[in-house]
Amino acid sequence: MTPKVHRISHGIAATLALSLLAGCQIAPKQMTDLEIAAYSEDKLARVTQDQEPITGQITLYDAMARALKYNLDYKVEIMNRQLANKNLRLKSYAMLPKVVANGGWADRDNSAASYSQTLFAGVRSVDPTFSKEQGKFAGDVTFSWHILDFGLSYIRAQQAADEALIAEERKRKIINKIVEDVRTAYWRAVSADRLLEGFHKLRHRTERALAQSKRILKAGQTSPVSALTYQRELVDIKRQIHRLERELKTSKIQLAALMNVSPGSKYSLHIPKRRLTDLAIKASGDEMLRVALEKRPELREVGYQERINVKEAKAALLEILPGASVYAGLNLDTNDFLFNSNWVSYGAKVGWNLMKVFTYPARKGAVDAKQEVLDQRALATTMAIMTQVYVSRARYKYLYQSAQTAAEYYQVQRKLKAQIDASVRAGVASEQTRIREEMNTLVAAVQFDVAYADLQNAFAAVYAAVGSDPYDQNISTDMSVSELSAVLKKTWRDRGDSHL
Structure with a gap:
């Protein structure tokens, strides 16, 4: 080996050693405080940006619309759908033949x-x-197509198309969940707006009555037992x-989160x-069950997974077959010693990975086992859907009756409070009795509002159990x-909701 070649060899070896050493020294690098602060500020600024401002009172369907337009969980599902479509497009490109261009310059x-x-005499030539x-420069453009890879x-x-479906x-499922949650949170938030002012006034009156009772007890104007009993109440x-108040206030925060409001x-x-009377389910149980088995996203998802698994069995079978490929290319070489400096090459190749033949039974067994699992999952999902449809209808009927009872109780309590107010004005009843009945009236109002919110939730849950989208046209x-x-x-x- 000449000294020059020796130096070059050592240089290459040193370069490779340094590269390997640098690669082995990579360590985790935490984000700095400035980077974390900038990252957080960016997300805080973007979480509610580009949203229509709230200019008036929000109705139930305004709240649903804002949730569908701005809810971040829904946006994640939309992005997942778009990602699945892009993966489908990428998989489709894999079916195209390969066209590879190569070019390079070499010198010494x-x-x-x-x-x-x-060969026989062993006579060596005098001159090299x-x-x-x-x-020289050499390049080629080669077209190749592997039939097995295409299949x-x-x-x-x-399979990617089924994954997109x-x-x-899953996007349909999250939509139904969001709409159901918005309906419940909206009616509870309505209760908060309707009742919190009354609670605020009653709390101040209760505190004044409690302070007065303590002063009377301290002055010895009443018996300790009577005063303490009153104070306890x-x-x-x-x-x-x-x-x-705590339960009602959180409902408005939950509704804001669903609408993606800060x-x-x-x-x-x-x-x-x-x-x-504004709520009415028009379809029968049998009709809803038939629609549910056709529209529920969970059952459709299992059906698509079964199709994917069937295609996996076909893929396993294809992989054990011999593969054939054809190719053709244009070639160029600037070597002046060549008689033909450009030419067309073409040919065909056949290859067979024999090991795939031995692994096929195991793959086929795994595919068959998964198919059985998916079939049982489909049956279990069918039973769950049937149960949910009938349970949701039964729950709706029960909560309808509960709301009726709560409404009747509230009306009776309001009439009783009116009688107590009249008795207090006439000097027959005490302020303590009035405060107690005011509290009972507010509690009855809350119970009616909660029962009505639960009924609204049950109404939405019936259609969620059916799998119906919350809208009838493309949006x-x-x-x-x-x-x-x-x-x-x-x-x-x-569908039967005519409360507005």
Whole structure:
């Protein structure tokens, strides 16, 4: 080996050693405080950006529209659907033949000369000869198509298409869940707007009555037992007020989160009347069951998974077959010693991975086992859907009766409070009795509102169990809130919700 070649070899070896050493020294690098702060600020600024401002009172269907347009969980599912579509497009491209272009320049510091020797006599040539230039350019464009790869790519593209449909069904499922949650949170938030002012006034009156009772007890103007009993009742009323206020206030925060409104933002709700006659389920149980088995996203998802598994069995079978490929290419070489410096090459190849033949039974067994699992899952899902349809209808009927009872109780309590108010004005009843009945009236109002909110939730749950989309026509998040609200309102009015 010449000194020059020796130095070059050492240089290459040193370079490789340094590269390997640098690769082995990579360590985890935490984000700095500035990077974390910038990252957090970016997400905080973007979480509610580009949203229509809230300009008036929000109706139920405005709330649903804002949730469909801005809810981040729904946006994640939309992105997953778009990702599945892009994966499908990528898988489809894999079916195309390969067209590969290569080009390169090669040079050396001396000629590639060599001696030659006769085969039998062993006579060596006197002068060395060469048939390649020291520097040359060579390139080619080759078209190739592997028939087996095409078949597998076609199957993988079909599976990707089913995966995209599964993503669509998951998106439908999250839509139904969001709409159901919005309906419940909206009616509870309406209760908060309707009742919190009354709770605020009652709490102040209770605190004044409690302070007065303590002054009377301290002055010795009443017996300790009577005064403390009265105080205990007042403290219990305060405790109930705090509990109910907490439950009602959180409902408006939950509704804001569903609409992707920043926590703490001020907004007002349209306060509709609560009429039980505004809700009516028109379809029978058998009709709903038939529709549910056709539309529920969970059952459709299992069906698509079964199709994917059937295609996996076809893919396993294709992989054990011999593969054939054809190719053709245009070639160019600037070596002046070549008689033909450009030419067309073509040919065909056949290959067979024999190991695939031995692994096929195991793969086929795994595919068959998965098919059995999916079939049983489909049966279990069918039973679950049937149960949910009938349970949701039974729950709706039960909550309808509960709401009726709560409404009757509330009306009786209001009449009783009116009688107590008249008795207090006439000097027949005490202020303590009035406070107690005011509290009972507010509690009855809350119970009616909660029962009505539960009924509204049960109404939405019936259609969620059926698998019906919350809208009857194609919608887009590019539509305005008012346009989405109008579509939703029409759909739910046709289904029996006419409260607005």
